[in-house]
Amino acid sequence: MATYCLTVARLQLALGHGARRLHVSAAYRAKAKVAMSRFEPTSFVNYKKLQSNVEVVRKRLNRPLTLSEKIVYGHLDDPHNQEIDRGRTYLRLRPDRVAMQDATAQMAMLQFISSGLPRVAVPSTIHCDHLIEAQIGGVKDLARAKEVNHEVYNFLSSAGAKYGVGFWKPGSGIIHQIILENYAYPGVMLIGTDSHTPNGGGLGAICIGVGGADAVDVMAGIPWELKCPKVIGVRLTGSLSGWTSPKDVILKVAGILTVKGGTGAIVEYHGPGVNSISCTGMATICNMGAEIGATTSVFPYNHRMRTYLEKTGRGEIAAVADEYKDLLVPDEGCEYDQIIELNLDELRPHINGPFTPDLAHPVSEVGAVAKKNGWPLEVKVGLIGSCTNSSYEDMGRAASLAKQALDKGLKCKAQFTVTPGSEQIRATIERDGYSRILSDVGGVVLANACGPCIGQWDRRDVKKGEKNTIVTSFNRNFTARNDANPATHAFVTSPEIVTALAIAGTLDFNPETDYLTAPNGEKFKLVPPTGDELPARDFDPGQDTYQHPPSDGTSLTVDVSPQSNRLQLLEPFDSWNGNDLEDMVVLIKVKGKCTTDHISAAGPWLKFRGHLDNISNNMLIGAVNSENDAVNKIKNHLTGEYGGVPDVARHYKANGVSWVVVGDDNYGEGSSREHAALEPRHLGGRAIIVKSFARIHETNLKKQGLLPLTFSNPSDYDKIRPDDKINIKGLKSFAPGRPLAAVVKHSDGSQETLELNHSFNETQIEWFQAGSALNRMKELQH
Numbered sequence: 001m002a003t004y005c006l007t008v009a010r011l012q013l014a015l016g017h018g019a020r021r022l023h024v025s026a027a028y029r030a031k032a033k034v035a036m037s038r039f040e041p042t043s044f045v046n047y048k049k050l051q052s053n054v055e056v057v058r059k060r061l062n063r064p065l066t067l068s069e070k071i072v073y074g075h076l077d078d079p080h081n082q083e084i085d086r087g088r089t090y091l092r093l094r095p096d097r098v099a100m101q102d103a104t105a106q107m108a109m110l111q112f113i114s115s116g117l118p119r120v121a122v123p124s125t126i127h128c129d130h131l132i133e134a135q136i137g138g139v140k141d142l143a144r145a146k147e148v149n150h151e152v153y154n155f156l157s158s159a160g161a162k163y164g165v166g167f168w169k170p171g172s173g174i175i176h177q178i179i180l181e182n183y184a185y186p187g188v189m190l191i192g193t194d195s196h197t198p199n200g201g202g203l204g205a206i207c208i209g210v211g212g213a214d215a216v217d218v219m220a221g222i223p224w225e226l227k228c229p230k231v232i233g234v235r236l237t238g239s240l241s242g243w244t245s246p247k248d249v250i251l252k253v254a255g256i257l258t259v260k261g262g263t264g265a266i267v268e269y270h271g272p273g274v275n276s277i278s279c280t281g282m283a284t285i286c287n288m289g290a291e292i293g294a295t296t297s298v299f300p301y302n303h304r305m306r307t308y309l310e311k312t313g314r315g316e317i318a319a320v321a322d323e324y325k326d327l328l329v330p331d332e333g334c335e336y337d338q339i340i341e342l343n344l345d346e347l348r349p350h351i352n353g354p355f356t357p358d359l360a361h362p363v364s365e366v367g368a369v370a371k372k373n374g375w376p377l378e379v380k381v382g383l384i385g386s387c388t389n390s391s392y393e394d395m396g397r398a399a400s401l402a403k404q405a406l407d408k409g410l411k412c413k414a415q416f417t418v419t420p421g422s423e424q425i426r427a428t429i430e431r432d433g434y435s436r437i438l439s440d441v442g443g444v445v446l447a448n449a450c451g452p453c454i455g456q457w458d459r460r461d462v463k464k465g466e467k468n469t470i471v472t473s474f475n476r477n478f479t480a481r482n483d484a485n486p487a488t489h490a491f492v493t494s495p496e497i498v499t500a501l502a503i504a505g506t507l508d509f510n511p512e513t514d515y516l517t518a519p520n521g522e523k524f525k526l527v528p529p530t531g532d533e534l535p536a537r538d539f540d541p542g543q544d545t546y547q548h549p550p551s552d553g554t555s556l557t558v559d560v561s562p563q564s565n566r567l568q569l570l571e572p573f574d575s576w577n578g579n580d581l582e583d584m585v586v587l588i589k590v591k592g593k594c595t596t597d598h599i600s601a602a603g604p605w606l607k608f609r610g611h612l613d614n615i616s617n618n619m620l621i622g623a624v625n626s627e628n629d630a631v632n633k634i635k636n637h638l639t640g641e642y643g644g645v646p647d648v649a650r651h652y653k654a655n656g657v658s659w660v661v662v663g664d665d666n667y668g669e670g671s672s673r674e675h676a677a678l679e680p681r682h683l684g685g686r687a688i689i690v691k692s693f694a695r696i697h698e699t700n701l702k703k704q705g706l707l708p709l710t711f712s713n714p715s716d717y718d719k720i721r722p723d724d725k726i727n728i729k730g731l732k733s734f735a736p737g738r739p740l741a742a743v744v745k746h747s748d749g750s751q752e753t754l755e756l757n758h759s760f761n762e763t764q765i766e767w768f769q770a771g772s773a774l775n776r777m778k779e780l781q782h
Helices: 002-015 026-031 047-061 067-073 102-115 138-148 150-163 175-182 197-203 212-219 246-257 272-276 279-292 303-311 315-323 363-373 392-407 423-431 434-440 495-504 603-608 612-618 645-654 675-682 695-703 714-719 762-770 773-781
Strands: 090-093 097-101 124-127 166-168 189-192 206-209 224-227 230-237 265-270 296-298 338-343 350-352 360-362 379-385 415-419 443-445 468-472 488-493 581-589 659-662 685-690 707-711 725-729 740-745 751-757
Touching: 047 067, 047 315, 067 090, 067 206, 067 265, 067 296, 097 102, 097 175, 097 212, 102 124, 102 150, 102 212, 102 773, 124 175, 138 150, 150 166, 175 189, 175 197, 175 279, 189 197, 189 212, 197 206, 197 279, 197 296, 197 303, 206 296, 212 224, 212 695, 212 773, 230 246, 230 272, 246 279, 246 338, 246 350, 246 360, 246 488, 265 279, 279 296, 279 303, 279 392, 303 315, 350 363, 360 363, 379 392, 379 495, 392 423, 392 434, 392 495, 415 434, 415 495, 423 434, 434 443, 468 495, 488 495, 581 645, 581 685, 603 612, 612 645, 612 675, 675 685, 675 695, 685 725, 695 707, 695 762, 695 773, 707 714, 707 740, 714 751, 762 773
Parallel strands: 097 124, 097 189, 124 166, 189 206, 230 265, 230 338, 265 296, 379 415, 379 468, 415 443, 468 488, 581 659, 659 685, 685 707
Antiparallel strands: 090 224, 350 360, 350 488, 581 725, 707 751, 725 740, 740 751
């Protein structure tokens, strides 16, 4: 009860309201094992302060504000003096809280330990969801993960306890579902060390994916920097019905904007169509907004959010949000940098892929496109769940289709897996019979974790290199992402369409028009899916999986063994020596798409996320070398021999040779993993020179003391040869807005000078000069 009272006291303090009891049903509290402990860390937004800041900024700008502007500018460190210019200036912000998944939390906590600070300055949590491999089924896979990852889980648990960070144990669920159920709410600003953190926008929150170093800044109490986002408005009219789902909204938008069309912008959904979408459906749309490069996505506060808050034990927050509802919607007459109109009445079910999440097809057309392109039509596996689509509503709608098939004597022709998003979802769908239906139709219920979505899948039904098709309700489908097989054609769609295609077993099945055949020969069509938005009864929280940190952890210790191959304490990177960079070799000139999966693969490599030297052995092993169209085969210009990218980089470093990477468009798209920046720095890299960057990766490179630079003329990419030497000039007068120069020396004795742009501000230049943002933080402490 002490925890419960603390929560209420914090709510009263934050909102300035008189005594009110936080509304959580007695039944819900009783089932939660430890009453309100999992809710205690919630940092309730100070609506009065938010409103005050918004009024200051609105008066300064003298114009109506979008919803995202209200929440972002409402969290400014200095609203009176902050320069605000969408797409140009850098904002200094004060987020309300931090969330970290276990794969990225390792490096984030190692960096926080290096900072020397005694305790986090804002409420923060760690979520164990990435290290559980899907192999047999949920119970056995979880038990195996606890054993295999014991050292890492112990490190994260003890570091959380020492430094004041809440710890969600393995089996609790996927970080974004836990945030939606516990920590997101209208008007809050949260940063998370995962690119799909924007999931919280479904509850009217500004939730932004970042690298671990950004999280360390916020946990250290330092204002967090973000380039002032542009705002893309998506106006929704009409309403969803039939086979069309919330997932189809973002699948359609991804087809319109492409994987880089949202870069540097917040996508803000509005219009009368919003009210036809459930709260968890809105979260689905915001979640996959990461695939268009958006900073985040957000929906305006409405009755759907209120109902979800009440059902998840946060009725008090909903009541106060109601009082401030004008603050939690866009101002009338606000202006967007771009407007997309989408009529939900006309929207058809979509399926995107393969190999990229922006290749959009109506489900009715994908079969013909597949035949034309030679994509395998047989669906080998259908996978539903993930952080994008594992809500109660998602599972209910999938179960409604499975039940129809079972009633006709049919089971899935394809393999079928089900990933609950959280322990609460698992327990509730088990109680309400959905799990049994999905299992009976052929499904295997996996652990409450990321699993196959991030490559944690011990897949054995096809051999590596065997061409095959899978359909998922995930968010990302880059080459080899799910199963490490580059020949797997992965398509992303809604859980409903996945279920239908798994039953039919073929990609060219259109459930809106096509018939299935029962064992008795009867032809039948599937009736459009149905499912309750929220359970009629309260959610069943299931097992308690939350560990709250002690009030004082100073006496606790966090041990990292020097012999460990999973964890490694960090050594500071070297600072800039004050000179221009000379005679750097081109480690690799990357051809085409280069995501963070190409730069630092996940899957089996996740086990080394806490050991920088070991995980650096996967650096750029998936990138295509422009010289020979091969992966992980580059020329060592000191020996003349070909070798793996990490091996050649290590050889250069050992011989005191600095190097650069040259890349194409939208370099570093995808995950927020900062290992894709830490590894090049660790192995001797100095600069990454490309046509354009994805937002998070560009920031991560800056944080680690590297130079992310872009060709002023993108066609200059073609002028770089694999055996060039490059000097970067202008670093002694390095300044915001002032281009640098690359002197490119060719092996034939000729040379040319190319202009390189950058987006560094003064603070970020100090990171470069100090060797990293963490080094600069330490300098400022003395």
